[in-house]
Amino acid sequence: MATESITGAFVDGVVRAWVDGWVVSRGAAPPVREPWGFTVDVGQSAHVSRHVLAAVGDGVEEQTVRKIADGVTATGVWLKVFQDPALVGRWLGDGWWVDPEPGWLMTVPLPAHGGHTGVPDGYRLRRWTRGGVTRLLVTTPDGSFAARGQLAPTGGTAVFDQIETAPGHQRRGLGSLVMRTLAETAAAEGAETGVLAGTPAGRALYESLGWTVTAPMTSAKFTGDGRASSD
CATH class of the missing domain: 3.40.630.30 (Gcn5-related N-acetyltransferase (GNAT))
Structure with a gap:
């Protein structure tokens, strides 16, 4: 699925806005800025922390994703990548479970x-x-x-x-x-702008209300053995 044509500055702003709002919504720790995006401590047994890449769509680099994933050794760490899971899944090792259903980063003018x-x-x-x-x-x-x-x-x-x-x-x-x-x-x-991470079940509703897709999103979790687990 092709992403919409939008400027890099806008995309980076949307990703940062989603991260900032998500940590407030979920009561997570403030995001730590990384060269490639953000790290957030969540503090749950099945969701200890998460890495979120700032790049989206064609801007996501395989080498960067592999480097981040290879550096994860603790179970319960999530990875959020704004690219199709069918593609990102091929870049991750056996210890990663990848949600087969894509999510979407979506926005709407308020x-x-x-x-x-x-x-x-x-x-x-x-x-x-x-x-x-x-x-x-x-x-x-x-x-x-x-x-x-x-x-x-x-x-x-x-x-x-x-x-x-x-x-x-x-x-x-x-x-x-x-x-x-x-x-x-x-x-x-x-x-002035609403931001969310949509699921296949919710996308039709959001689009009917004027929301548009900024980028697809992959959700992956390190389990150590590739077993499926829920977010």
Whole structure:
């Protein structure tokens, strides 16, 4: 899949914006700048840290990816590369598990004034902000989980994260409700561009709301023996 034609400065800014927003959203350590990108300590047993390359698409160099991957010896270290997993997977050793499904780095221009977002009948929406992160929770009247999402503004950009709709509540407008409400919140706080790492399950929704693909994304984890593991 070809990436969109965008300037290198814009791409570097988007990658940095996503990293900065992601660490706020997940409560991870501040990113450490590397010659090739960023290292982030996450602090979870299955996700100790992650390396994120700043280059995207054709700018990703095989030699750089191999050098970073070969330097990893601890299990639980993740690697995020903004290139197709079918290609990146060939550059990694046997100790790496590569998610076969690609992700995508996506962006959207945020409106200065968002329109009203109505909650579908039979659902309730709660919103709260703590530690700079705004979270949305959609439930049924009895409190059962239906959908969620969160937002981490970082100045002119805002990272949308952990967007989820329960299987039994899909195709009822809840994903759009979450995304539009987060977009309104981000714009109200001064953000001009939304950024997210999308999955195959969410890409169609995001594109229907005006999001565009900046680059494909590979997610890989060092397990030491190549066994699959979830993020």
